[in-house]
Amino acid sequence: MHRTLRPFELLEPESVQEAVQILASAPPGAKILAGGLDLVSRMTRWQVDPPCLISLQRIPAMDFLDVGENGYLRIGPMTTLRSLELSALVRERWPLLQEAAHQIASVQVKTMGTLVGNLCVATPASDMAPVLFVLAAQLGLVGPAGSATIPIEDFFVPVCQSILEPQQIVVEVSVPPMPARAGTAFKKLAHTKACIAKVNAAVLVTVEDGLCRDARIALGAVAPTVVRAHKAEQALQGKPITRQLACEAANLAAAEVTPISDLRASAEYRKHVAAVLTQRAILAAAECALAPDTAAAWHALAADPPTPAGVAGRTCGAGSQAGPA
Numbered sequence: 455m456h457r458t459l460r461p462f463e464l465l466e467p468e469s470v471q472e473a474v475q476i477l478a479s480a481p482p483g484a485k486i487l488a489g490g491l492d493l494v495s496r497m498t499r500w501q502v503d504p505p506c507l508i509s510l511q512r513i514p515a516m517d518f519l520d521v522g523e524n525g526y527l528r529i530g531p532m533t534t535l536r537s538l539e540l541s542a543l544v545r546e547r548w549p550l551l552q553e554a555a556h557q558i559a560s561v562q563v564k565t566m567g568t569l570v571g572n573l574c575v576a577t578p579a580s581d582m583a584p585v586l587f588v589l590a591a592q593l594g595l596v597g598p599a600g601s602a603t604i605p606i607e608d609f610f611v612p613v614c615q616s617i618l619e620p621q622q623i624v625v626e627v628s629v630p631p632m633p634a635r636a637g638t639a640f641k642k643l644a645h646t647k648a649c650i651a652k653v654n655a656a657v658l659v660t661v662e663d664g665l666c667r668d669a670r671i672a673l674g675a676v677a678p679t680v681v682r683a684h685k686a687e688q689a690l691q692g693k694p695i696t697r698q699l700a701c702e703a704a705n706l707a708a709a710e711v712t713p714i715s716d717l718r719a720s721a722e723y724r725k726h727v728a729a730v731l732t733q734r735a736i737l738a739a740a741e742c743a744l745a746p747d748t749a750a751a752w753h754a755l756a757a758d759p760p761t762p763a764g765v766a767g768r769t770c771g772a773g774s775q776a777g778p779a
């Protein structure tokens with residue numbers, strides 16, 4: 455149901471320091487405003503009622519997307535999902551970010567919505583959070599007590615919460631350089647492209663001498679917060695990534711998630727899809743990681759795939775956005 459916005463004060467600081475000072479003295483419930491996509495729509499539905507919004511819009515240089523001296527990708531708090539999707543730098547050096555941003559709803563959503571806003575909403579169905587988990591991203595925070603940098607894995611708290619204090623602001627997302635010989639993939643199942651995920655999965659694997667040296671797997675929308683599938687990761691370590699192994703690891707990942715049933719999907723279906731998407735993402739990431747001369751061998755290996763347990767026949771039947779394995 456659409457309602458009118460309740461009255462609120464809009465403040466527009468011109469520096470991060472001023473924004474922190476305003477937040478520190480603002481009445482309880484004051485909120486940072488970035489793109490406003492989530493916040494304003496919840497205000498129109500009277501789900502939140504902030505007395506005051508502190509916009510980041512007038513603060514200079516909050517919309518950045520560049521590489522720092524340490525080689526990390528730096529993403530500003532006002533950098534939109536669309537900027538990530540269109541960036542040649544991101545496509546070339548952190549293609550997983552581009553792949554996930556590309557699968558978010560619509561151009562309109564991505565043009566308004568910021569990456570940091572997407573994370574601060576803290577929904578377990580975020581497409582960007584699992585991707586940033588496997589890329590080992592960090593968040594830069596600023597508050598009255600000073601600044602801090604935390605791994606993204608420490609940011610989320612069940613359910614739909616983060617460790618962000620009411621007076622803290624996220625000022626940067628930083629992403630380390632991709633490891634050598636690494637490949638990545640993101641798979642998502644949603645009802646339509648305009649919808650948030652029923653399940654998503656992000657994978658990074660490092661392959662050396664034909665063996666998996668490192669694996670990072672994260673799944674979204676299958677638990678109160680993003681899940682790192684540690685047992686599945688361990689199952690891949692030190693072995694050649696065959697379809698059989700990817701299938702076994704995918705089944706372990708599905709065993710590690712604790713989805714709920716809701717309007718979008720049943721818990722049972724989500725577990726099933728978690729296995730399917732994880733298998734596909736592992737294989738796609740492995741293919742990316744392989745050098746051109748070994749890619750042909752991998753394709754031969756992939757010719758006769760087993761399927762995750764309980765996935766009869768249509769291994770790839772998880773929906774339009776999940777894409778081919």
Ligand SMILES: Cc1cc2nc3c(=O)[nH]c(=O)nc-3n(C[C@H](O)[C@H](O)[C@H](O)COP(=O)(O)OP(=O)(O)OC[C@H]3O[C@@H](n4cnc5c(N)ncnc54)[C@H](O)[C@@H]3O)c2cc1C
Nearest residue numbers: 486488489490491492493559567568571572574580581624
């Ligand atoms: C129709 C629709 C479809 C969508 N589809 C998808 C999808 O497919 N996949 C997906 O992952 N997401 C999806 N989303 C979610 C969307 O990505 C987020 O709503 C959006 O990115 C939020 O960013 P924003 O800049 O608009 O945040 P805002 O609405 O401005 O803020 C959101 C929250 O974050 C806080 N916040 C924002 N910036 C900061 C900061 N720097 N420091 C501290 N707190 C901050 C705000 O106070 C607020 O609580 C969809 C949303 C809509 C409306």
